[in-house]
Amino acid sequence: xxxxxxxxxxxxxxxxxxxxxxxxxxxxxxALAPAPRxxxxxxxxxxxxxxxxxxxxxxxxxxxxxxxxxxxxxxLRPQTIDDSATERALAELTTLRMPIAEALREFPRxxxxxxxxxxxxxxxxxxxxxxxxxxxxxxxxxTELQAAKAVRAVTSERQLEEIMVDLxxxxxxxxxxxxxxxxxxxxxxxxxxxxxxxxxxxxxVRATAHHPAMLFYLDNWLSARPDFIVPAGxxxxxxxxxxxxxxxxxxxxxxxxxxxxxxxxxxxEVARAFTGWxxxxxxxxxxxxxxxxxxxxxxxxxxxxxxxxxxxxxxxxRVIEILTHxxxxxxxxxxxxxxxFVADTPPPALVTxxxxxxxxxxxxxxxxxxxxxxxxxxxxxxxxGAKIKKPFEFxxxxxxxxxxxxxxxxxxxxxRASAEIGEPLYQAQPPTGYADRGEVWVNAGALLARMNFAxxxxxxxxxxxxxxxxxxxxxAEPSAPAAVLNRLLTAxxxxxxxxxxxxxxxxxxxxxxxxxxxxDDRGPANTDVAKLAALVIGSPEFQRR
Amino acid sequence: xxxxxxxxxxxxxxxxxxxxAPRFLFRTAHAAxxxxxxxxxxxxxxxxxxxxxxxPHGDPGYxxxxxxxxxxxxxxxxxxxxxxxxxxFALHPALAPLVPLWSNRALAVVHACGSPxxxxxxxxxxxxxxxxxxxxKATADGWLARAVGTRPxxxxxxxxxxxxxxxxxxxxxGIGAISMQSLERFDxxxxxxxxxxxxxxxxxxxxxxxxxxxxxxxxFDAVKMLRSAGAAxxxxxxxxxxxxxxxxxxxxxxxxxxxxxxxxxxxxxDMQGWDTHVGQGAERGQLALRFRDFGAxxxxxxxxxxxxxxxVVVLTMSEFGRTVAENGNRGTDHGHATAMxxxxxxxxxxxxxxxxxxxxxxxxxxxxxxxxxxxxxALFAEVATRHLGVPAAPLFPGFRPTxxxxxxxx
Numbered sequence: 001x002x003x004x005x006x007x008x009x010x011x012x013x014x015x016x017x018x019x020x021x022x023x024x025x026x027x028x029x030x031a032l033a034p035a036p037r038x039x040x041x042x043x044x045x046x047x048x049x050x051x052x053x054x055x056x057x058x059x060x061x062x063x064x065x066x067x068x069x070x071x072x073x074x075x076l077r078p079q080t081i082d083d084s085a086t087e088r089a090l091a092e093l094t095t096l097r098m099p100i101a102e103a104l105r106e107f108p109r110x111x112x113x114x115x116x117x118x119x120x121x122x123x124x125x126x127x128x129x130x131x132x133x134x135x136x137x138x139x140x141x142x143t144e145l146q147a148a149k150a151v152r153a154v155t156s157e158r159q160l161e162e163i164m165v166d167l168x169x170x171x172x173x174x175x176x177x178x179x180x181x182x183x184x185x186x187x188x189x190x191x192x193x194x195x196x197x198x199x200x201x202x203x204x205v206r207a208t209a210h211h212p213a214m215l216f217y218l219d220n221w222l223s224a225r226p227d228f229i230v231p232a233g234x235x236x237x238x239x240x241x242x243x244x245x246x247x248x249x250x251x252x253x254x255x256x257x258x259x260x261x262x263x264x265x266x267x268x269e270v271a272r273a274f275t276g277w278x279x280x281x282x283x284x285x286x287x288x289x290x291x292x293x294x295x296x297x298x299x300x301x302x303x304x305x306x307x308x309x310x311x312x313x314x315x316x317x318r319v320i321e322i323l324t325h326x327x328x329x330x331x332x333x334x335x336x337x338x339x340x341f342v343a344d345t346p347p348p349a350l351v352t353x354x355x356x357x358x359x360x361x362x363x364x365x366x367x368x369x370x371x372x373x374x375x376x377x378x379x380x381x382x383x384x385g386a387k388i389k390k391p392f393e394f395x396x397x398x399x400x401x402x403x404x405x406x407x408x409x410x411x412x413x414x415x416r417a418s419a420e421i422g423e424p425l426y427q428a429q430p431p432t433g434y435a436d437r438g439e440v441w442v443n444a445g446a447l448l449a450r451m452n453f454a455x456x457x458x459x460x461x462x463x464x465x466x467x468x469x470x471x472x473x474x475x476a477e478p479s480a481p482a483a484v485l486n487r488l489l490t491a492x493x494x495x496x497x498x499x500x501x502x503x504x505x506x507x508x509x510x511x512x513x514x515x516x517x518x519x520d521d522r523g524p525a526n527t528d529v530a531k532l533a534a535l536v537i538g539s540p541e542f543q544r545r
Numbered sequence: 546x547x548x549x550x551x552x553x554x555x556x557x558x559x560x561x562x563x564x565x566a567p568r569f570l571f572r573t574a575h576a577a578x579x580x581x582x583x584x585x586x587x588x589x590x591x592x593x594x595x596x597x598x599x600x601p602h603g604d605p606g607y608x609x610x611x612x613x614x615x616x617x618x619x620x621x622x623x624x625x626x627x628x629x630x631x632x633x634f635a636l637h638p639a640l641a642p643l644v645p646l647w648s649n650r651a652l653a654v655v656h657a658c659g660s661p662x663x664x665x666x667x668x669x670x671x672x673x674x675x676x677x678x679x680x681x682k683a684t685a686d687g688w689l690a691r692a693v694g695t696r697p698x699x700x701x702x703x704x705x706x707x708x709x710x711x712x713x714x715x716x717x718x719g720i721g722a723i724s725m726q727s728l729e730r731f732d733x734x735x736x737x738x739x740x741x742x743x744x745x746x747x748x749x750x751x752x753x754x755x756x757x758x759x760x761x762x763x764x765f766d767a768v769k770m771l772r773s774a775g776a777a778x779x780x781x782x783x784x785x786x787x788x789x790x791x792x793x794x795x796x797x798x799x800x801x802x803x804x805x806x807x808x809x810x811x812x813x814x815d816m817q818g819w820d821t822h823v824g825q826g827a828e829r830g831q832l833a834l835r836f837r838d839f840g841a842x843x844x845x846x847x848x849x850x851x852x853x854x855x856x857v858v859v860l861t862m863s864e865f866g867r868t869v870a871e872n873g874n875r876g877t878d879h880g881h882a883t884a885m886x887x888x889x890x891x892x893x894x895x896x897x898x899x900x901x902x903x904x905x906x907x908x909x910x911x912x913x914x915x916x917x918x919x920x921x922x923a924l925f926a927e928v929a930t931r932h933l934g935v936p937a938a939p940l941f942p943g944f945r946p947t948x949x950x951x952x953x954x955x
Contacts, residue, residue, distance in 0.1 A: 448731060540758055
């Protein structure tokens with residue numbers, strides 16, 4: 001009787017909680033008193049969850065042996081980490097190293113005559129496929145890049161660098177499906193993002209501004225002074241003019257942020273400064289070129305700063321300097337980094353510290369990261385598990401948690417899984433790239449897709465992706481389900497499962513389909529470890545990092 | 546404040562006793578609610594060029610500002626030409642599938658509609674349109690979520706549904722809106738083995754009250770209901786053929802939910818690709834291809850629903866319009882006002898609503914864009930209040946209409 005009363009009260013309380021519960025994602029409130037600090041193994045797990053695509057079996061021990069700060073130091077200097085095994089796994093993906101001009105040659109555009117014949121019914125789709133097979137189509141470039149991203153996330157030792165490549169690609173997003181970006185996208189990551197991902201922020205802005213992928217994606221390659229007449233090519237004799245697309249996103253999304261204090265007038269002036277920054281023979285060479293004839297030579301005023309007439313190509317360089325040295329940029333970039341590594345709503349005091357580092361180091365990325373990784377906010381208990389994994393982070397972390405490996409083929413399957421859960425790689429159409437806030441990724445359909453991926457992965461349904469579940473539970477008696485479960489929880493969620501999850505999983509052990517009976521039904525013979533592992537991967541705890 | 550829990554949606558404290566019980570009564574519980582009204586919001590992301598969607602061919606300023614991308618005036622018997630609506634406006638020729646709906650007065654247009662906020666950022670403007678609070682970034686929930694939240698509670702997880710990979714801002718905020726990419730794949734796929742589904746369900750049933758657990762619980766309610774209603778197996782009716790594009794797929798699945806009587810009140814779908822800075826085209830071309838899919842999807846939706854369309858209103862929207870003059874690349878840059886469509890039961894269609902601001906230079910907003918004469922909140926509020934019977938004030942806090950109602954819905 002008493003227990004019933006208590007249960008009723010608890011229910012009522014639960015309801016009250018429900019009626020007042022905030023539905024915003026778990027974001028740590030700004031605490032007046034400092035929250036307790038995460039220490040010990042829990043701290044190592046936290047660091048691994050934030051600086052890598054999730055801990056693999058044995059990572060905790062490795063970091064413990066090396067010491068957390070030594071391990072972080074090493075990740076901040078990726079060039080000192082040997083990653084030849086990953087490079088070998090990527091060897092078969094030949095488009096990864098292909099210069100743009102070669103990609104344009106290797107993957108020719110479909111012959112318009114062929115397309116016309118298919119449209120008129122003269123040629124069947126089958127014939128078209130034979131004449132123009134999938135592996136000769138430019139889509140292969142993005143497919144291989146997706147596979148490479150998955151392979152690197154799962155196997156690279158330079159984990160922090162991979163995290164940063166992902167972050168900066170989304171920051172300077174281009175959409176692999178837009179026009180000539182199909183041929184440029186792999187070179188874009190290789191030439192404009194990866195070399196500077198752990199370098200200086202202004203270099204990223206410069207590299208992306210010059211890259212044909214960005215010039216094409218945000219249309220700057222076509223932007224010209226208002227009275228420009230196209231001198232040659234299919235548009236010969238046509239009047240071209242200013243295009244504001246890149247100028248606006250450069251300020252709104254790449255540097256100052258939307259509240260960075262620029263006006264429509266600044267957008268137009270910046271667009272004028274970048275006129276003439278274009279692509280040389282986009283369908284055969286695809287190289288940056290400055291065409292003085294397209295350039296608006298007049299004076300420009302950007303954010304109150306005067307760029308004198310006649311600057312030519314340097315106008316754009318000058319704009320990048322003004323923007324990357326602006327305090328709004330320091331704050332905008334600091335916020336982005338703190339959001340990735342600490343919380344969806346990052347603590348303002350930390351953002352200020354990181355912005356100060358930006359200003360004092362001219363945007364040195366490892367220095368800003370160090371500021372975060374040495375801050376009390378990063379190690380605060382509020383930050384622990386506060387981030388919800390993006391779909392791709394979830395996919396990669398699941399493979400890693402199960403001790404998995406993948407080859408390039410498996411990478412393609414993992415990329416498709418990420419798409420099912422809501423994040424098709426390199427396919428973000430708007431220039432914002434993919435969001436880094438939990439509320440965007442948590443929804444009914446995506447949650448089911450995560451569970452289905454967990455089931456498929458744990459039961460070995462992803463060919464070319466191998467998981468090592470038996471190794472995870474090695475030493476546990478197969479006929480002692482409780483021991484098996486303990487091993488799994490230790491291995492996959494570093495023993496950080498909540499009591500409710502633990503209880504639910506323990507109850508699952510009573511299910512005959514989980515704990516298989518021996519043939520004579522006299523007792524449990526072994527445990528369906530794969531299904532238990534899938535449940536853990538699909539559990540609420542594992543969706544967080 | 547409505548919570549995410551289904552049992553509270555079912556009517557609050559009276560149902561608390563069922564909270565721990567299996568939710569087995571959906572079929573009977575929702576049957577009584579089946580005759581409800583449905584509002585479908587379709588977002589054209591990227592800022593659609595309203596001047597091409599619904600062309601003001603009667604405005605003397607139109608032809609001159611768009612030498613290569615302007616539409617020819619409607620010509621009788623010319624199938625490639627824009628379709629005249631009222632002597633002043635014409636529908637883009639690729640939207641021809643919508644003409645029958647216009648003719649039988651199921652389709653109305655609101656032109657020069659947009660936001661009082663002047664941002665030309667896609668992302669801010671989309672946020673403002675979805676939260677319903679232009680200029681106010683701190684708003685956590687969406688206007689459609691608030692619309693559902695003000696209606697009487699119902700025992701279905703399908704009150705608000707978005708078809709797509711993520712829950713749009715417009716539906717966020719404590720009503721337990723569902724988003725899914727596909728009805729067919731909306732289940733735990735473990736073959737005959739039911740323990741996996743049960744296991745996952747218990748994992749999200751227990752534990753703390755946060756976004757993940759709340760979403761998880763609603764997900765399993767929805768899975769069960771969808772399965773018992775057999776929604777994914779309902780085929781298009783009346784010979785409707787959807788274009789094979791995401792918007793077509795989304796609208797087709799919304800009709801499945803409508804027909805399955807799962808208690809749908811608000812649905813959301815979006816379509817990308819309207820940001821036509823370069824090579825926009827005129828009667829043909831890039832934008833025309835978008836219109837072709839957009840128009841075909843909306844027309845198939847109306848055809849498929851047939852008589853049920855009398856309970857449904859479709860409202861299309863876009864974050865802003867595009868520059869009146871074409872830019873240097875035969876495209877258009879970010880502008881201000883655009884055109885929106887209202888389609889369905891109770892719509893007083895066959896009319897273009899709103900005051901036309903004109904295209905002469907002095908009539909333009911900041912000398913370059915179509916001026917806004919109808920605040921999008923006036924339109925949205927009118928559609929929501931008249932169709933769903935909800936009060937306007939909570940939907941658009943701080944909004945005071947300055948004009949008489951459009952009377953676009955009877």
